[in-house]
Amino acid sequence: MVKVFIYPATSLILSDMVARYGHTPLSSAVAIRERIQTAGLESAPLQITPEEPKKGLKWAAVEVPAGVRGRMALYGPMIEASEAAIIINDADLAFGCMGCARTNELIKFLLHQKDIPRLELNYPKNEEDGVRFVAAIKRFLTGLGGTK
Amino acid sequence: MTAYTPVHVGTVTKYVVVESFDFTPADLGIRAYEISKGVMIKETCFGLVINGKEEEVDRIIAELRKLDPEHIFVKDRGFPPGDARRCRANLGGARPGYNGMEYEMTVIPYVSHGLEELNIRDENTIPEPENPLEHKALDIARLRKLIDAQES
Numbered sequence: 001m002v003k004v005f006i007y008p009a010t011s012l013i014l015s016d017m018v019a020r021y022g023h024t025p026l027s028s029a030v031a032i033r034e035r036i037q038t039a040g041l042e043s044a045p046l047q048i049t050p051e052e053p054k055k056g057l058k059w060a061a062v063e064v065p066a067g068v069r070g071r072m073a074l075y076g077p078m079i080e081a082s083e084a085a086i087i088i089n090d091a092d093l094a095f096g097c098m099g100c101a102r103t104n105e106l107i108k109f110l111l112h113q114k115d116i117p118r119l120e121l122n123y124p125k126n127e128e129d130g131v132r133f134v135a136a137i138k139r140f141l142t143g144l145g146g147t148k
Numbered sequence: 149m150t151a152y153t154p155v156h157v158g159t160v161t162k163y164v165v166v167e168s169f170d171f172t173p174a175d176l177g178i179r180a181y182e183i184s185k186g187v188m189i190k191e192t193c194f195g196l197v198i199n200g201k202e203e204e205v206d207r208i209i210a211e212l213r214k215l216d217p218e219h220i221f222v223k224d225r226g227f228p229p230g231d232a233r234r235c236r237a238n239l240g241g242a243r244p245g246y247n248g249m250e251y252e253m254t255v256i257p258y259v260s261h262g263l264e265e266l267n268i269r270d271e272n273t274i275p276e277p278e279n280p281l282e283h284k285a286l287d288i289a290r291l292r293k294l295i296d297a298q299e300s
Contacts, residue, residue, distance in 0.1 A: 008248065010245060010248050011223075011248070011252065012163070012165060012221055012223045012248075012249055012252045012256075013221065013252050013255065013256065013259055015222070015223035015224065016221040016222050016223060017259075019222060025223075025224070027223065027224055028226070029223065029224035029225050029226040030224055030226075031226075032226030032227070033160070033161070033224070033225075033226040033227075035226075036154060036226060036227060036231075037154045037156070037157045037158070037159075038154060039151075039152060039153055039154055040151075040152050041149045041150070041151065041152055042149060042150045042151065042152040043149075043152070044233050045233035045234065045244075046226075046233075047152065089280035089281070090280065092251070093247060093248040093251040093252070094248075120279060120280050120281050121277060121280065122277070122278070122280045123255050124255060124258040124259065124262070124277075125258075126258065127258055127261045127262075129258060129277065130255075130257075130258030130259050130260075130261045130262035131261065131262040131265045131266070131269075131274055132262075132274055132275060132276065132277040133258070133259065133262055133277055134259060134262030134263055134265075134266055134271075135262065135266060135271040135274035136276060136277050138266060138271045139271050139272065
């Protein structure tokens with residue numbers, strides 16, 4: 001079973017596909033769950049504490065906005081743990097303010113820097129695209145080996 | 149700052165999204181209740197939210213998937229069902245993060261079609277999708293169409 005980072009990290013389709021073909025999707029829900037199930041100080045809604053931007057310094061410099069560093073405290077460890085990645089490039093749903101947008105750019109940059117198998121896709125726009133989309137993901141995931 | 153005591157520690161929460169002509173979220177809910185043991189199930193407009201021990205949640209999801217494998221999609225969720233920090237009953241309006249799922253629901257029929265096709269076709273015979281990182285030159289047929297549209 002291979003840990004596959006998915007981008008957008010909240011994607012239902014990618015999360016399902018990775019699990020369907022026997023691998024482990026690394027999505028933002030996993031990182032959020034870890035935080036909201038850990039006792040500490042109340043920091044609603046996501047239990048992101050002032051500690052997170054400090055942890056984010058590992059991936060982004062100190063002059064980078066705290067919003068980016070805080071988000072990287074969630075995604076950075078998952079990118080490091082990932083053994084493969086699937087990236088959807090035209091994911092308009094991953095829009096956002098400076099924090100989200102820059103974090104997304106940094107996530108894609110780090111994934112491109114990392115020497116791991118990577119699949120680059122766009123969302124399907126018709127049924128034939130859908131067939132190609134699913135076939136590409138299946139080929140990629142079965143090619144990783146180690147399915148459960 | 150106040151102390152934070154987490155609830156449902158050691159559990160997982162998963163969304164089961166159904167986009168099917170044959171099954172509604174209510175059908176899935178009834179089936180899930182029939183086979184569940186010690187999990188929390190919430191029926192929503194798009195499917196179910198199931199919270200419980202990982203093995204039990206995975207077992208229920210594996211059973212639910214058998215109903216319509218190409219039209220049932222599953223993903224993890226960080227918060228348990230009905231959590232006041234996320235539930236729209238407390239916040240009003242759409243749940244934060246719903247826009248992403250709402251967009252993907254428009255694409256899911258194509259993905260379902262792809263999954264159905266792969267049951268009857270070999271994935272190695274299907275051509276690669278276009279590479280999004282490739283620089284695309286203007287297609288000559290499209291250029292011709294644009295010129296024709298300008299002239300008429």
